[in-house]
Amino acid sequence: MTEFTTTVYYDDDADRSHIDSKTVAILGYGSQGHAHAQNLAESGVDVVVGLRPGSSSRAAAREDGLRVASPAEAAAEGDIVSILVPDTVQPAVFEEIRDGLEAGDTLQFAHGFNIHYSQIEPPEDVDVTLVAPKSPGHLVRRNYENDEGTPGLIAVYQDTTGEAKDEALAYAHGIGCTRAGVIETTFREETETDLFGEQAVLCGGVTSLVKQGYETLVDAGYSPEMAYFECLNELKLIVDLMYEGGLGEMWDSVSDTAEFGGLTRGDRIVDEHSRERMEEVLEEVQDGTFAREWILENQAGRPSYNQLKDAEESHGIEEVGRPLRDLFAWNDGDDEETEKAEA
Numbered sequence: 001m002t003e004f005t006t007t008v009y010y011d012d013d014a015d016r017s018h019i020d021s022k023t024v025a026i027l028g029y030g031s032q033g034h035a036h037a038q039n040l041a042e043s044g045v046d047v048v049v050g051l052r053p054g055s056s057s058r059a060a061a062r063e064d065g066l067r068v069a070s071p072a073e074a075a076a077e078g079d080i081v082s083i084l085v086p087d088t089v090q091p092a093v094f095e096e097i098r099d100g101l102e103a104g105d106t107l108q109f110a111h112g113f114n115i116h117y118s119q120i121e122p123p124e125d126v127d128v129t130l131v132a133p134k135s136p137g138h139l140v141r142r143n144y145e146n147d148e149g150t151p152g153l154i155a156v157y158q159d160t161t162g163e164a165k166d167e168a169l170a171y172a173h174g175i176g177c178t179r180a181g182v183i184e185t186t187f188r189e190e191t192e193t194d195l196f197g198e199q200a201v202l203c204g205g206v207t208s209l210v211k212q213g214y215e216t217l218v219d220a221g222y223s224p225e226m227a228y229f230e231c232l233n234e235l236k237l238i239v240d241l242m243y244e245g246g247l248g249e250m251w252d253s254v255s256d257t258a259e260f261g262g263l264t265r266g267d268r269i270v271d272e273h274s275r276e277r278m279e280e281v282l283e284e285v286q287d288g289t290f291a292r293e294w295i296l297e298n299q300a301g302r303p304s305y306n307q308l309k310d311a312e313e314s315h316g317i318e319e320v321g322r323p324l325r326d327l328f329a330w331n332d333g334d335d336e337e338t339e340k341a342e343a
């Protein structure tokens with residue numbers, strides 16, 4: 001048995017009696033919403049999807065055989081209300097549904113942002129839990145259909161019934177997460193590690209590394225196409241190896257030359273300065289600076305966000321990448337398209 005520093009829960013640890021006679025309201029039918037709703041329904045749980053009257057997702061949910069109501073109606077009916085709309089619209093949706101929450105109901109999230117940064121202040125007599133699959137929704141759905149699981153997290157912020165954790169585990173069972181393993185965390189840890197990871201490494205760090213590498217080659221006179229392949233396209237092969245077998249499998253699979261070059265040069269590129277910047281970024285997550293910035297940005301209509309997004313889209317690596325990717329019939333980079341279509 002593998003030794004973990006934390007407890008991992010599997011199917012046998014979940015007691016489905018904590019959810020089987022309850023109604024789950026799923027608010028939102030996007031990436032996570034469609035997967036939670038369909039997986040729970042197929043697991044035999046009563047599900048109602050809460051969507052605004054004009055929402056284009058209403059038809060999709062009905063086609064998938066699910067019952068649809070307004071968010072307020074669904075929440076009033078639900079014993080467990082799972083908030084799966086975008087984080088930035090959750091506070092407004094919460095105002096619409098709060099009157100439908102009864103003592104002993106559960107308000108459930110898939111990310112801790114709004115609770116941790118006090119953007120939603122839940123009534124004192126409801127349970128507040130988190131069940132967060134560590135995958136985009138289309139994989140949560142696909143894995144379930146293939147009798148496989150998706151690893152996930154659970155957390156309890158408020159436990160008024162004494163059953164909050166058992167119910168979260170039962171929900172995690174219903175969407176297939178306990179098949180793969182579920183780790184218990186806290187709202188604080190989930191929120192802060194998620195934000196740090198996406199800012200410093202996954203989304204922010206990686207894209208900056210890719211762009212700087214690309215620009216260095218192009219500025220030195222190499223062709224943009226070559227720079228694109230070396231600095232962006234091949235990243236997938238490297239990441240796949242790390243995903244399968246950690247850093248070791250990647251180092252074992254590349255040439256000795258690549259291994260020696262990487263081991264001697266990597267820490268010169270991402271060095272102690274980057275490490276200090278990472279600590280700064282972590283502090284901004286911990287002390288609420290980032291959350292405040294993002295909340296104000298949304299209130300102002302996202303001026304910086306839109307400007308940065310435009311600049312990113314017109315970067316040379318994007319201009320050269322679009323036609324290049326079209327050359328590859330085998331390119332399965334349309335996962336995102338699939339996800340959007342499903343959403």
Ligand code: NAD
Nearest residue numbers: 028029030031032033057084085086089110111135136137
């Ligand atoms: P999403 O953007 O894919 O879907 C949002 C859905 O909410 C839409 O399809 C629509 O049905 C509804 N919606 C959109 N705008 C709305 C509005 N203004 N008012 C009411 N309803 C609206 O969202 P998502 O990515 O599934 O995120 C849901 C939650 O899951 C978030 O808390 C997110 O952090 C968390 N989460 C997401 C992922 C992921 O991979 N996408 C992974 C783990 C956790």
Ligand code: MG
Nearest residue numbers: 075076078100
């Ligand atoms: Mg209710």
Ligand code: MG
Nearest residue numbers: 194195197198
């Ligand atoms: Mg994450």
Ligand code: MG
Nearest residue numbers: 111194195198
């Ligand atoms: Mg995130």
Ligand code: MG
Nearest residue numbers: 229230234258
């Ligand atoms: Mg090479």
